[in-house]
Amino acid sequence: DTEVTQTPKHLVMGMTNKKSLKCEQHMGHRAMYWYKQKAKKPPELMFVYSYEKLSINESVPSRFSPECPNSSLLNLHLHALQPEDSALYLCASSQVRPGQGAHEQYFGPGTRLTVT
Amino acid sequence: AQKITQTQPGMFVQEKEAVTLDCTYDTSDPSYGLFWYKQPSSGEMIFLIYQGSYDQQNATEGRYSLNFQKARKSANLVISASQLGDSAMYFCAMRGLSGGSYIPTFGRGTSLIVHP
Numbered sequence: 131d132t133e134v135t136q137t138p139k140h141l142v143m144g145m146t147n148k149k150s151l152k153c154e155q156h157m158g159h160r161a162m163y164w165y166k167q168k169a170k171k172p173p174e175l176m177f178v179y180s181y182e183k184l185s186i187n188e189s190v191p192s193r194f195s196p197e198c199p200n201s202s203l204l205n206l207h208l209h210a211l212q213p214e215d216s217a218l219y220l221c222a223s224s225q226v227r228p229g230q231g232a233h234e235q236y237f238g239p240g241t242r243l244t245v246t
Numbered sequence: 247a248q249k250i251t252q253t254q255p256g257m258f259v260q261e262k263e264a265v266t267l268d269c270t271y272d273t274s275d276p277s278y279g280l281f282w283y284k285q286p287s288s289g290e291m292i293f294l295i296y297q298g299s300y301d302q303q304n305a306t307e308g309r310y311s312l313n314f315q316k317a318r319k320s321a322n323l324v325i326s327a328s329q330l331g332d333s334a335m336y337f338c339a340m341r342g343l344s345g346g347s348y349i350p351t352f353g354r355g356t357s358l359i360v361h362p
Contacts, residue, residue: 163350172337172352173291186349218289226348233341234281235350237291 133157136221136238144246145211151241153204153221162204163235164196165220173220179204180226211245218242248273248342252353259328260361266313267323267356269338279341280321281350282312286334294336297321328360 134155143149153162161180165173178186179198193215195207204221222235249272259265271280282294297305297312305312313322325332338353 170335170355170357172355175349178349220289220291222291233279234293234296235291236293237283240289242289 134221134223134236134238136219136241138241139239140242140244142244142246143208143211145213147211148207148209150208151206151219151221151243153206153238154202155223155236155238156202157223157236158201159223159225159236160201161224161226162198163222163224164194164204164206165222166215167218167220167240169218177206208243211243213245216244248275248278248340248351250338250340250351250353252338252356254356255354256357256359258359258361259325261330262327264324264326265328265358267325267336267338267358269321269323269353271319271321271338271340273340273342275342277342280312280314281339281341282310282321282323283337283339284332284334285337285355291337295323325358330360330362333358333360 137152163178164176166176167173175188176190177196182198193210197205218240220240221238224235225233251270254268278299280297284292284294295305295307295310295312297314304314309326311324335355335357337355340351341348
């Protein structure tokens with residue numbers, strides 16, 4: 131099973147709302163990632179969790195708050211977003227092999243977020 | 247720092263023909279991995295093929311092959327016998343050591359259109 135699931139598929143929220151994006155994988159991967167992707171652009175790395183600990187935060191504004199409750203789940207909590215935050219949010223996971231780092235990533239279908 | 251360059255914003259190919267998508271990279275890390283992903287208009291990033299920096303042979307996966315030329319720092323994707331379903335964005339990515347962590351870096355992508 132190489133599936134990463136994400137919910138919801140689409141989300142429309144106002145600038146004062148609080149919402150959460152969810153990601154789940156059951157491949158035993160110990161690295162999980164959040165990316166933001168604008169149309170016709172490559173994905174931009176936001177956060178990396180390795181063994182359920184936040185290992186990389188790419189200077190993401192605090193209105194995005196990640197959480198990794200266990201090795202299978204990854205959440206992204208959203209609060210007071212701006213219209214420019216509208217994008218496709220992709221979750222990914224990968225194995226971590228000692229001495230070799232992370233390997234190929236498996237991506238979920240993404241959540242298309244619109245901030246009004 | 248690591249860098250991935252995809253110089254072809256768009257490519258066109260006739261159905262059943264082969265096509266090569268270019269990717270060059272730069273890194274100071276002797277241990278790295280190179281990946282290609284396909285992203286259809288639906289948004290999901292699909293892992294296609296992987297090449298490790300120490301692999302002696304070029305990677306192949308079905309109709310996909312990776313033309314790895316280490317001295318030239320290039321990792322071009324070759325798609326043989328193109329199909330209409332191959333129309334998508336294609337991203338080259340590299341996993342390398344940056345700031346003590348292994349992080350993926352994506353190129354800007356190439357949009358491939360397969361004509362019937």
